[in-house]
Amino acid sequence: MRILLCEDEPVLCDQIKRLLAAEGRVVDVANDGQEACFLGLTEPYDMIILDLGLPILDGTSVLKEWRAKNIAVPVLILTARDAWSDRVDGLDAGADDYMTKPFHLPELAARVRATLRRQAGRTSPFFEKGGVLLDTRNARVTLNGVPVDLTALEIAVLSYLFHNSGRLISRTELSEHIYSHDSDRDSNTIAVFINRLRKKLGHDLIQTMRGRGYMILTD
Amino acid sequence: MRSLRRRAWVSGGLVSLIAVTTGVLLLYSFLESEALQRFDLSLRERHTQAVVALSRFADDPARIDEVLLDPEYDRPASGRYWQVVGPDGEIYASASLLEATLPLSNEAATDLAIHDAQGADGEPYRMAHQVITLEDGTRWEVAVAMALAGLELDRAEARRSLAVAFSLMVLVGLAGMVAQTAIMLRPIRLLRQDVAHRWEKGEVLDSSDYPEEVAPLVDDINYLLQRNLEIVRRSRQQAADLAHALKTPSAILRNEIMLLPDREQVAGRALDALDRLDAQLARSLARIRTSNTAEASNIRTDVTATVQRFSRMFSKLAANADKALTVEATPGLSLRADPQDFEEVLGNILDNALKWSRTRIVVTARNHARGIEILVQDDGPGIPEEERSAALVSGKRLDASVPGAGLGLAITAELLKAYGGMIELQRSEDLGGLAVLVIWPTAPTQLAG
Numbered sequence: 001m002r003i004l005l006c007e008d009e010p011v012l013c014d015q016i017k018r019l020l021a022a023e024g025r026v027v028d029v030a031n032d033g034q035e036a037c038f039l040g041l042t043e044p045y046d047m048i049i050l051d052l053g054l055p056i057l058d059g060t061s062v063l064k065e066w067r068a069k070n071i072a073v074p075v076l077i078l079t080a081r082d083a084w085s086d087r088v089d090g091l092d093a094g095a096d097d098y099m100t101k102p103f104h105l106p107e108l109a110a111r112v113r114a115t116l117r118r119q120a121g122r123t124s125p126f127f128e129k130g131g132v133l134l135d136t137r138n139a140r141v142t143l144n145g146v147p148v149d150l151t152a153l154e155i156a157v158l159s160y161l162f163h164n165s166g167r168l169i170s171r172t173e174l175s176e177h178i179y180s181h182d183s184d185r186d187s188n189t190i191a192v193f194i195n196r197l198r199k200k201l202g203h204d205l206i207q208t209m210r211g212r213g214y215m216i217l218t219d
Numbered sequence: 220m221r222s223l224r225r226r227a228w229v230s231g232g233l234v235s236l237i238a239v240t241t242g243v244l245l246l247y248s249f250l251e252s253e254a255l256q257r258f259d260l261s262l263r264e265r266h267t268q269a270v271v272a273l274s275r276f277a278d279d280p281a282r283i284d285e286v287l288l289d290p291e292y293d294r295p296a297s298g299r300y301w302q303v304v305g306p307d308g309e310i311y312a313s314a315s316l317l318e319a320t321l322p323l324s325n326e327a328a329t330d331l332a333i334h335d336a337q338g339a340d341g342e343p344y345r346m347a348h349q350v351i352t353l354e355d356g357t358r359w360e361v362a363v364a365m366a367l368a369g370l371e372l373d374r375a376e377a378r379r380s381l382a383v384a385f386s387l388m389v390l391v392g393l394a395g396m397v398a399q400t401a402i403m404l405r406p407i408r409l410l411r412q413d414v415a416h417r418w419e420k421g422e423v424l425d426s427s428d429y430p431e432e433v434a435p436l437v438d439d440i441n442y443l444l445q446r447n448l449e450i451v452r453r454s455r456q457q458a459a460d461l462a463h464a465l466k467t468p469s470a471i472l473r474n475e476i477m478l479l480p481d482r483e484q485v486a487g488r489a490l491d492a493l494d495r496l497d498a499q500l501a502r503s504l505a506r507i508r509t510s511n512t513a514e515a516s517n518i519r520t521d522v523t524a525t526v527q528r529f530s531r532m533f534s535k536l537a538a539n540a541d542k543a544l545t546v547e548a549t550p551g552l553s554l555r556a557d558p559q560d561f562e563e564v565l566g567n568i569l570d571n572a573l574k575w576s577r578t579r580i581v582v583t584a585r586n587h588a589r590g591i592e593i594l595v596q597d598d599g600p601g602i603p604e605e606e607r608s609a610a611l612v613s614g615k616r617l618d619a620s621v622p623g624a625g626l627g628l629a630i631t632a633e634l635l636k637a638y639g640g641m642i643e644l645q646r647s648e649d650l651g652g653l654a655v656l657v658i659w660p661t662a663p664t665q666l667a668g
Contacts, residue, residue: 009467015474080463083559084529084566091532097539102470102497105477118539 001046002026002177006036019105024139024155028181033057040066044176051078060093067094074115120163127162132201134162148200157193166218231396250377258370265363266347269301277353280311298366306357321362343367406433458507505630509637520561522552526584533569548584552591554661567627568595568655575599590660596647607644
């Protein structure tokens with residue numbers, strides 16, 4: 001799952017990025033409102049974390065711009081001040097949730113998981129199919145109760161397919177959601193990851209629709 | 220003397236007293252001398268009558284009383300007398316004198332002399348006395364007298380009339396003074412009303428609405444109001460800036476500790492210290508807020524609009540968590556408080572309800588005898604009765620299993636107290652969870668007083 005983090009405080013930014021990466025998320029970072037606005041409009045994110053106090057263009061304006069352009073990605077806003085008005089304005093402008101700084105990282109991680117789950121129309125933090133279990137809280141995967149060692153990108157592919165169970169996902173879409181903005185994307189490598197996942201988790205989990213993409217079937 | 224009204228009354232009363240007293244004294248002495256002059260004139264006329272009578276009956280003075288016809292001359296001790304002394308010393312007198320005689324002075328006066336005298340029985344009277352020389356060369360003494368009791372009667376009558384007239388004057392004067400004071404003080408009374416009224420509307424006072432003597436005061440009040448608000452706003456802003464400046468590094472430190480691979484062993488005390496730092500920060504910020512509520516009380520806050528705005532936001536958050544929030548707010552509710560303070564109270568209570576509710580939150584806002592009542596109910600676990608007061612005391616957090624600094628309700632309670640309001644935690648009759656009842660006075664002194 002690919003997340004846009006819009007935050008101008010570099011240390012906090014790095015910490016959130018490390019936290020989300022540890023849970024198998026791919027994170028792009030925007031340090032000012034202008035960059036945030038551009039990335040939000042041009043890249044297909046699964047979720048956006050937006051600080052309202054961004055330089056150049058404030059967070060509320062960025063959010064309004066996205067919503068005006070029909071970008072429907074779930075947005076979690078971060079506010080530093082105790083002013084409730086900021087939060088209300090943020091939610092009114094189209095945010096889905098808010099957190100006030102300082103926040104506890106585990107709480108942020110929990111909110112991100114909850115938001116992504118809601119997007120997938122689920123209430124449980126676990127995805128399970130044919131003996132394969134993905135715990136979104138720590139990005140751990142087990143096969144019939146035995147832990148399986150997966151790389152970050154393998155987890156990203158599996159997680160995206162699980163979150164979009166029942167939907168056909170093209171190689172391009174998959175690569176857009178597992179690679180960050182600044183990395184070299186190669187949709188041909190997707191086939192490699194799928195093969196590795198099949199070797200580690202069995203061949204029945206991920207279905208291939210030849211020439212069109214992949215999907216995990218819903219029960 | 221601190222009351223302008225009393226000052227006006229006392230000074231007006233003193234001036235009136237002096238004016239009335241002087242008037243009474245002057246008028247009284249004028250009337251006194253008038254009465255005496257009239258008395259003396261009457262005495263002269265009677266003396267002239269006696270002289271005319273004498274000139275007619277000089278050869279038979281015993282007949283003088285035939286022409287002096289006033290019946291009072293015949294009534295014994297009537298207070299009106301005449302007396303003629305012949306050249307040979309023989310005395311002819313009115314019957315009213317009985318056996319007595321008027322005490323004529325030894326020095327014969329050729330001009331008419333009028334003076335006070337006293338009768339043998341001590342009766343005071345006034346007497347006109349003259350020595351007359353007739354054509355035949357004989358010298359006669361002619362005297363008439365009138366008792367002063369009559370003059371005294373006249374004088375008493377004059378005094379009564381004066382007293383009635385001046386009492387009326389005093390009454391009219393006092394009523395006029397009270398009316399005048401009220402008219403003079405009206406702009407100040409209006410100013411008080413306007414200050415209260417316009418604060419509610421958040422407008423400045425227009426000095427052109429007032430008399431030119433009061434207008435500079437109105438300008439000064441405007442200036443002071445604005446300045447006070449500015450100072451409060453600035454100090455709150457500084458506090459918020461300071462909090463922000465401290466919160467970010469605190470968050471970074473906490474996160475860094477949380478990301479440590481073996482944090483269980485090393486981080487416990489550090490996280491405790493950070494918890495204390497954050498709590499202290501929140502408390503200090505709340506305290507700065509609560510110490511400035513008097514100045515903030517001059518701003519009008521639209522309660523209904525804020526409740527609806529917040530409900531919209533929390534409905535969205537509730538929907539995310541598969542919960543439902545319903546709101547019922549009487550239209551047009553407002554109170555005098557800093558909108559941010561009201562938002563802080565409402566936000567904290569709704570945040571708490573959202574955190575603990577299972578599926579439902581119900582918010583109602585309506586008028587209450589002592590101000591505005593806001594009731595937030597949820598269907599969560601509630602708080603046992605014995606723990607409710609602790610939940611409102613800063614620093615005592617009941618359950619650490621749900622995230623949050625645990626200060627929300629305590630800060631809310633402190634803010635409400637500063638505004639003279641109250642907060643009560645109850646068991647929700649309708650939903651079974653917690654019911655938070657807030658009563659916020661529409662005027663800041665309503666409950667505090």
